[in-house]
Amino acid sequence: MATPPTASKFAQILRAEGLTVVEVGNWETRNRNSKGPWGPVYGVMIHHTVTSGTDASVKICRDGYSGLPGPLCHGVIDKQGVVHLVGYGRANHAGLGDDDVLRAVMDEKTLPADNEATVDGNRHFYGFECINLGNGKDPWPEAQLLAIERVSAAICRHHGWTERSVIGHKEWQPGKVDPLGFTMDSMRARIDGRLGKTVTAPKPLPVPVKPVVDLSKLIAAAQSNPTAAGAPVTYAGVRTVEAALVDAGLLAKTYSDGHYGTTTVDAYAKWQRSAAGGGYTSTAADGIPGRASLERLGKRHGFAVIA
Known part of the structure; x- marks a missing residue:
């Protein structure tokens, strides 16, 4: 069980992992908290957008669409590995999922098959949408996969979680296939490897000397x-x-x-x-x-x- 950090701290922990982060508009206060609580949080959920183009994808994830208001995630990871923060708080990304899967995430154990949808995932997961057509043919550039790895590791590192706290939408909700194009087991192995390394925060730029x-x-x-x-x-x-x-x-x-x-x-x-x-x-x-x-x-x- 974990309490999410403040929005500013959240951005800091992502940058400390070496990520390039773009803060979109009023992302810190954009959420669906009026519809229910956010937290305690137990894990990170990875999605694909079924869209192309960074600007259009970020706009959809920020604003949502008819029948599903935004934000649709907390961050959008583009093909270049840049993380665009679009919301913070409850987001419409996970929907209802399997309570056995949630229990396995909480206990950091091997995931069971997801065969029911009874638990509110929007309350308990960070969500990241990754720009990809989701057709199994659209490539996943290494820069994008590395950003997924870093995003997940940064959050796990902050909360003291292992890679077992990172799941795909397809492992949470029956009928979902995202992310399609890589396996979550391979991604969890990458995250596990990263968590074993000491992270050195980027050095601050030198302060200009005034003439x-x-x-x-x-x-x-x-x-x-x-x-x-x-x-x-x-x-x-x-x-x-x-x-x-x-x-x-x-x-x-x-x-x-x-x-x-x-x-x-x-x-x-x-x-x-x-x-x-x-x-x-x-x-x-x-x-x-x-x-x-x-x-x-x-x-x-x-x-x-x-x-």
């Missing part, structure tokens, strides 16, 4: 005219400021060359005169950076000011 402009060095560079006699003062922060002026539409990219020349002076003077730059007038808008105008530019274009 830093030294005001005193920038002023020195600005006051050194590159056309005058002698070598101009050079400072790497000039490029940062020039890039910001380019982004602001005040300097042509060709003049972003690392030298605070007359063109850059004119561009910075335009920034100083603009409302965003401080609205300076007369000699205050001389194109030589001051702390206030430079900090405004940095705030808009992602750099910090020191000195």
Whole structure:
């Protein structure tokens, strides 16, 4: 017996297993809970959609159709192995099934034949629809099979279940054939193998380092005219400021060359005169950076000011 995690936690545990997850609209609150409870949960149920095309399949599984309102599952697994979350809570995916099968799932034992439909499966199972025509000929790409394996293992890992807690719709409800094209025994063997491995969560992307402009060095560079006699003062922060002026539409990219020349002076003077730059007038808008105008530019274009 297990209580489902929160929707945000659910997405986290899938991603931690290495899955690519797309969150569709208001999936966290889209459910059929008004028709009955969801939980306790005992297992994961795998289906095929009998559809083709990712967008159309996701829409059907999210919205449902006449006589069967959506969501029709919790997630849709496409041919590329991407998981599209369309609902969370009670979903119209399992229907009535065999109470002996449910007991075997709860006890994590070999499944008996499903020969009756007496127990509400929508209450007790996570459901995943996998995009496939369901005709026994439509192929199952390895990326999709791997995603089914990972989805199932992620949920089992979270709840402390074994692979025995993962079943196909065809093992739950008499007359159902899905998923057709691979055996659930082979999938459970894959899940068992994955559960025996330690999962390393994907490394977070490095936090971008914000450039830093030294005001005193920038002023020195600005006051050194590159056309005058002698070598101009050079400072790497000039490029940062020039890039910001380019982004602001005040300097042509060709003049972003690392030298605070007359063109850059004119561009910075335009920034100083603009409302965003401080609205300076007369000699205050001389194109030589001051702390206030430079900090405004940095705030808009992602750099910090020191000195």
